[in-house]
Amino acid sequence: MVKIGVLGLQGAIREHIRSVEAAGAEGIIIKYKEQLSDIDGLIIPGGESTTMRRLIDKYDFLDALADFGKHGKPIFGTCAGLILLANNIVGQDYAHLSLMDMKVERNAFGRQRESFEAEIDLKGVADNFEAVFIRAPYVVEVGPEVEVLATYQDKIVAAKQGHYLCSAFHPELTDDHRLTEYFVKMVEK
Numbered sequence: 001m002v003k004i005g006v007l008g009l010q011g012a013i014r015e016h017i018r019s020v021e022a023a024g025a026e027g028i029i030i031k032y033k034e035q036l037s038d039i040d041g042l043i044i045p046g047g048e049s050t051t052m053r054r055l056i057d058k059y060d061f062l063d064a065l066a067d068f069g070k071h072g073k074p075i076f077g078t079c080a081g082l083i084l085l086a087n088n089i090v091g092q093d094y095a096h097l098s099l100m101d102m103k104v105e106r107n108a109f110g111r112q113r114e115s116f117e118a119e120i121d122l123k124g125v126a127d128n129f130e131a132v133f134i135r136a137p138y139v140v141e142v143g144p145e146v147e148v149l150a151t152y153q154d155k156i157v158a159a160k161q162g163h164y165l166c167s168a169f170h171p172e173l174t175d176d177h178r179l180t181e182y183f184v185k186m187v188e189k
Contacts (some may be wrong), residue, residue, distance in 0.1 A: 001024070001025060001026050002026070003025065003039045004020045004028070004040065004041045004043060005030040005035065005036065005042045005043070006027070006028070006045060006066075007042065007081075009055040011080065011145065012046060012173060013045060018172070019172045020043070020180060023183070025184045025187070030042065030136055036073075040074075042073065043076045044075060045081055045082045045172070046078050046079030046170050049083040051078040052066060060096055062096075068095050069097065073162060076164075076165040077167075078167050078172065079134065079168060080137075081166065082139070083096070083104050085166050086102050088101065088188060090104065101156055102146055102166075103140040105138055105140050108137050109135075109136045115132075115134040120133050120158075121149045125179055126178035126179065126182075129178065129179065132169055132170045133152075134170060138157055138168050139168070143161075143162050157160075162188075165186060
């Protein structure tokens, strides 16, 4: 059974663990960078990207997370996790992990009160997927290696590049585990 870690600094950690287990993998909360060597894949959950970066720096995770991905281990970033994976953030002079070749816009669909749910189709993953958008970002543009998996209102909301996967929405907040199952299959390969 593959072991999927969920970065345990901020966000819907327990909900991701529940989804990972429903997808047939073992879920492990990652609180220390040393734990990364014990897992096969990693989910970086939603939250607030600036706060998450502060916590990543506080607990000395930045290089360990980047190395995890650069050594071929799959990473799935949701919402703030998508922002952390990007190599370009609108209005920001720096990126975080810079693992995916894409430019993202933070809070692109509005603030907390503009949060919403929408049915989307995820290419090769799921049709009629109920996506929960909370202060969601979106992908403005992608590089040639990035495959767009879903759009909403002509905005990119899910993408894949090699062993990296991202979504602007929160798949862990529903009982539809198809996107998590897709990531588990990526890890198994």
